[in-house]
Amino acid sequence: MQIHDRLDTxxxxxxANYPTPLEHLPRLSAELKRPVYIKRDDVLGPxxxxxxxxxxxxxxxxxxxxGQRKVVTFGGLQSNHARLTAAAANRLGLESHLFFFExxxxxxxxxxxxxxxxxxxxxxxxxxGGGGMTIExxxxxxRLVALAxxxxxxxxxxxxxxxxxxLGYVRAALEIDTQARALGLEQAHLILAAGSGGTLAGLxxxxxxxxxxxxxxxxxxxxxWKAFPVSIxxxxxxxxxxxxxPHPFTPQQVPLIEGTYVGERYGSPSTDGLSALKxxxxxxxxxxxxxxxxxxxxxxxxxxxxNRFGETDPLIFLHTGGLPALFAFPGEIL
Numbered sequence: 001m002q003i004h005d006r007l008d009t010x011x012x013x014x015x016a017n018y019p020t021p022l023e024h025l026p027r028l029s030a031e032l033k034r035p036v037y038i039k040r041d042d043v044l045g046p047x048x049x050x051x052x053x054x055x056x057x058x059x060x061x062x063x064x065x066x067g068q069r070k071v072v073t074f075g076g077l078q079s080n081h082a083r084l085t086a087a088a089a090n091r092l093g094l095e096s097h098l099f100f101f102e103x104x105x106x107x108x109x110x111x112x113x114x115x116x117x118x119x120x121x122x123x124x125x126x127x128x129g130g131g132g133m134t135i136e137x138x139x140x141x142x143r144l145v146a147l148a149x150x151x152x153x154x155x156x157x158x159x160x161x162x163x164x165x166x167l168g169y170v171r172a173a174l175e176i177d178t179q180a181r182a183l184g185l186e187q188a189h190l191i192l193a194a195g196s197g198g199t200l201a202g203l204x205x206x207x208x209x210x211x212x213x214x215x216x217x218x219x220x221x222x223x224x225w226k227a228f229p230v231s232i233x234x235x236x237x238x239x240x241x242x243x244x245x246p247h248p249f250t251p252q253q254v255p256l257i258e259g260t261y262v263g264e265r266y267g268s269p270s271t272d273g274l275s276a277l278k279x280x281x282x283x284x285x286x287x288x289x290x291x292x293x294x295x296x297x298x299x300x301x302x303x304x305x306x307n308r309f310g311e312t313d314p315l316i317f318l319h320t321g322g323l324p325a326l327f328a329f330p331g332e333i334l
Contacts, residue, residue, distance in 0.1 A: 003209050006243050007171055010164070011061035015053050015088055016044040022179040022316070027283045032304060035314040037185065038286065039176060042293075042321035047087035047114055050080040050321025051199060054168030055160030056088045062164060063154035064092065070153035072146040073160075074099035076267045078291045078325040081159050081196075083111045086120035097121045097150050099142060110328030123149055135161060135196060135225045159196025163238050166202035170239060173206025176316070177214060185314045186213045191303075192318035193296035194218035194256055195266075197228060199320065201235040204254070208247050209240065214316075217308075218256040219299030221292050222266030229254040261299035267291055269332045272298035277333070289322030290329050 021040045029036045045053030063071055071089050075082045075098070082098040089096040098115060104124035108116055115122055125145070133141075139157045146155060156165070180188055194200045200218040207214055218232075225231065229251035236254075240247040263270025273294035280286050280297060288294040300317060309315060326333065 003170070003174060003243065007167060010058060010167060011065055012057045013061045013064070013092070015046065015057050015091070016049075019175045019179060020044060022176070022183070025284050028280065031283065034309075034312045035185070037183075037188070037314065037316045039190075039316055039318045041172070042319040042323065044321070045084055045088065046091060047083055047118065048321070048323050050084050051318070052081040052084045052160055053088070054172055055165035055198065056084060056156075056168075058167050059156050059160055059165050060088055060092055060094070063094065066154060068094070068152070068154035070095045070097060070150055071156060072097045072099065072150055072153045073156040073158065074101070074142050074146075075158050076100070076291070077102055077105065078111050078267060078322075078328055080111060080289075080292070080320075080322045080325070082120075083114050083118075083324065085156060086115050086118040090118055095121070097123060097146065097153065099123045099125065099146060101125050101127045110326070111324045113327075114324055132226050134227050135231050138225070157196075159198050161196045161198040161235070163235065163242055166198045166205070166235060166239055169199050169202025170206035170209065170243070173203045173212065174210050177207065177210050177212040180214060180316065185316065188314040188316050189215045189217060189309050190316045190318060191217045191219065191296060191300045193221045193292040193320055194232075195221050195224070195292060197225070197232040198235065199318075200254070200256065201232045202239065204232070204236040204249060205239040205243070205247070209243065209245055216255045217303070218254075219261050219296040220256060220258040221262060221295045223259050223262045224266050227251075228258060229256055232256065257299060257303070261295050261302060263295065269329050270295055270298065272302065274333060276301055286319070287323060287326065288319070289325040290333060291325045292322050293319055
């Protein structure tokens with residue numbers, strides 16, 4: 001309760017109903033011979049939803065408190081964070097600006113169609129690969145670009161990657177731990193996609209702060225950032241200290257599998273991811289997306305084959321959303 005009290009000292013604009021469901025997957029559990037559950041953060045928030053809703057509740061409350069009228073963020077072409085930022089900004093009467101550092105596609109698809117429908121200002125600036133940067137360096141660079149293009153605004157880092165946004169997943173960690181205890185899943189493994197790393201950092205901090213026994217595993221879906229575990233460890237450490245319970249994390253303690261399940265590159269479907277997407281759809285009628293969650297689900301299945309989770313340990317897959325991206329890759333999926 002002390003952690004909840006601390007979280008409640010921060011301004012927050014509820015954009016969804018909580019808790020999100022923690023659903024048993026009976027057919028998949030029978031196939032994998034262990035209890036498998038799915039945490040449905042894909043149902044959160046506006047415009048087809050997704051996990052970044054939890055972060056935006058804090059970030060947009062801060063924007064309102066500062067009296068800002070414009071919000072800026074950035075991401076890949078099929079960024080769910082960008083879509084949700086535009087939708088939530090509309091709900092609050094704020095003007096949204098979304099930056100994509102690639103060429104504008106000839107035809108908009110998936111999340112980009114929804115961004116257009118929402119009236120978001122989309123800025124396409126082809127800067128090439130941009131690889132080899134830390135996430136912090138990328139954020140600093142885009143801040144400068146956004147200031148030149150937009151003027152005065154409230155800046156939201158990619159994926160809501162800062163300590164304020166990540167409070168949304170500290171709160172989610174407490175929610176998941178409570179649900180897991182009620183179902184007797186205290187020793188479960190919680191698996192999720194790691195794109196910008198903020199969700200993983202928030203969960204790391206939250207589970208430590210509530211003394212949970214749940215074990216985390218992030219599956220890298222992008223090979224995007226230099227020194228990615230260093231960034232995640234630093235952010236989780238900062239969050240704990242900010243909430244009054246210092247807990248230092250080292251990069252070696254970050255539960256992340258980098259590179260293995262990305263496929264060709266970030267933003268493109270992988271062969272294993274598409275197979276995993278179809279498997280869950282046909283076993284349970286639940287849809288993943290090809291950019292983020294399908295790769296993470298493929299990672300979970302791959303690690304089961306490697307016996308990472310023991311013989312029968314229960315698993316919880318965090319579904320972070322992304323349904324619109326299904327419609328950006330019809331040729332690959334079908």
